Amino acid sequence: MNAPRSATLCALTACLLLAGCASVSPDGLRGQVQALADGRTAGVAAPALPSSDPTARQQADAAVAQWLAQPLQADAAVRIALWRNPGLQARLAALGVADAQRVQALTLPNPTLTLGRFRSGHEREIERTLGLGLIDLVTLPWRTRWQGQQMEQATLDAAQDVVRLAFDTRRAWLRAVAAEQVAATQERMHEAADAGAELARRMARVGNWSRLQQAREQALWTDSAAQLARARLAAATEREQLSRLMGLWGADAHYTLPDRLPDLPVEPEASEGIEARALRERLDVRAARLELDRVANTEGFAGVAPWAGDIGLAYTRNTTTEQDTGHADVKRGWEVELAVPLFDWGGAARSQARGRTLQSAAQLQDVALRARAEARTAWLGYRTAYDLARQQRDAVVPLRRFISEETTLRYNGMLASVWQMLAEARASSQAVADALQAQRDFWLAEADLQRALAGTSGNSSSGIASAALPGAAAGRAANPEPQGH
């Protein structure tokens, strides 16, 4: 009696202990997500994720207010997005839910106590059976491990979302800043066209120009007005996108943006070791590897589980009391319940598990292949964007400026008209706008490269392949075709 009792106790205690091992993460795994995302959030060190701690929340809100009071820098934008983006908050909350579900899944089923009272003529039988499904208990260590792996995967997925959001925000910031600058440039260009058109109007008014000549300048004005409207729309749209990613609205969205993009680096990054780095550091590669481990681990078990079914273990103590004599006969004993693998030998389940392993292996290969290719193409895009931005800045803009200055000298000598001078000035401003866009495209490509090397896959393109808008048409040709004779 003692031994079995103590055995029972032991078993129960063990169950309780094991079950107690699985507890819900207090911060909904945010710490782990943060650790995984750290160093992969678009160049921002240790960004804070939304917290349930009121003190931390207050501090972060104060910091956000401070960042929004000054011209908004890219790092601050990323931090605000990680703190305030509702989509990310929902994602992290879901991770907490999944964690609670994991703990739920690892909780052992409660043992069953069967009580029976039977009477047969002269006997009264009281049956007490304490039964316990053993399969969950036996498999608990494995299941704990798989569930842990699954959670790790979920955490990795969430971290990838954090990384994506960080890079998306950086890209949105770059686009918003550049669009605002381009709009300012277009404004200057429109002012020039405006002056040209007004002067043309006055020329026609006093009879120095025909209405045809005036109409040509007027047409330039309408073109530049349309371009300005588009540039302003683009600036507003890009800004909206940035605000949305940062989770800002209302008064918070009235922040100012800096009036320039960061300068180009003196030297672009080299391409050595980018593929190795991508395979080493990318979160999606890591997640695929973890998935393969997990699936492979379950393979052996999967073959056994179906035909093993549930192993039932029960301890029964039956007391039979003769009513006449009052003599009680106690019946104690263990009872084990096993499935007979008559039909299901687990072959299908094994094949299924094997298939899953193969599938996971192939998926890992696919993710690795994609990571390599993305690293290479991202670097190529980065390098090309760098060269284009350098050329625009060091060659095209100075050339346009020189042409504009030389045309001004010719205007001074009455060798060129004020409209030719304005046309060249417009072309020069257009070159500045193109240079801004090239500079923006470089930083977008740089963000893509960082994400491709250390973060994860993204499905947005940097827009390098799309050529910049053609410049405003210059006025009348400055160099008319020479006439033959």
Place this chain on the structure above:
Amino acid sequence: MKRRHFFSGAATAVAAASVGRAALAALPEIPQHGSADTAVPPSPPTGRPFRPVVTLNGWSLPWRMNAGVKEFHLVAEPVVREFAPGFVVNLWGYNGQSPGPTIEVVEGDRVRIFVTNRLPEHTSVHWHGQRLPNGMDGVSGLNQPAIPAGKTFVYEFTARRPGTFMYHPHADEMTQMAMGLMGLWITHPRLDAHGRHPLIAPADRDYAFLLNAFAVEAGTRTPRVNEMTDFNIWAWNSRVFPGIDPLVARRGERVRVRVGNLTMTNHPIHIHGHEFEVTGTDGGAVPPGARWPEVTTDIAVGQMRQIEFVADEPGDWAVHCHKSHHTMGAMGHDVPTMIGVDHRGLVAKIQKIVPDYMVMGERGMADMGAMEMPLPENTLPMMTGTGPYGPLEMGGMFSVLKVREHLAAGDWRDSGDYVQPPGTQAWEWRGAAADLPPAPVAPTAPAASTASRAGAATVRKPGPGGTGHAH
């Protein structure tokens, strides 16, 4: 006048090398002239005497006598010519300058001219207006094979007719003349025992220049040789105002001016303050009965005119081509008229995008004469030059005849500004408007234009120093 000197080292080494030392030793030396200053020739050291002409901003070619023959040596070569201080052009010329040196001989002289070609292509020399053997006329292909690059040809003939002539290539003529390859030739008359000639009077001052035109775009220094009509550099002897030396004379002197036209259009040459007569052309002396008084004579393309007058009015008298566009420097012929266009409110707007912008032409173009605006490199303002009373607003084919009471016969220097006797200059009326004679309006005059001319925009004048021009 302080002038810069440009030495042409542009002769091609290849051409120079192809003429052997021994061959060159037999030739007369090659005189070179290193500046665009007027070089007054000395009295002839050898041969028959004559009174040399003064080639404006040019020189006369020395010769050597060889057994009674005057031997000259012309070298056709690339040169750099200063058209005015601050404006130089790559041209083709002779003996270091464009135009080439003036060749002066006397009627009846036997002349031998060695022509060495240091151009990158073949050339020839046509002696415009001369009587000479057909094979000496210089039309390549017709009269002679062209002179190949690096070779020396010899022309030899007797100067049979006195007068004013030119020389220029007749091989790839359009290109070579558009590049400034030309020169003057003067055949002085043989005089009788009394030192006279029946048709050619002795002149105290004998000036000569060629009219030539170039297409040199602002900021460049080589002519566009393919231009046919739209030239922008109107020159006398490859020189433009204010780079053209004045014509000086003592009061009462007989002045002769010989002008040849090697441009593509005619030039009415006009002299202020005097009447003159055309006493000769490249066809010879005009008989006295066929002369008539003029103040302007039109010189058609390929023509020469020799005019004479007595400089009897003291003062600084303008001498210029009367085509007003020909007294301008490089200008934009497509630039619209800005006169009367109100610029108010637009200046700041334009300066926002072109910081150096300033209004020009709103009241006319005279602002150009006064303002020192930065211009493209190697470009003169289209109108410039300053006299004692302000800007002359001139350029191109413009010079000054300076007649003075006291001037030594051999003094050819610029006499400075003329000081007018009191009471002989136009003055500002400061009296009451009522004292003015009435100014009736023509009966058919249209009503005054309603175009508002109020409030011309203020012109911001940058200080000097940004132009890089020598003034």
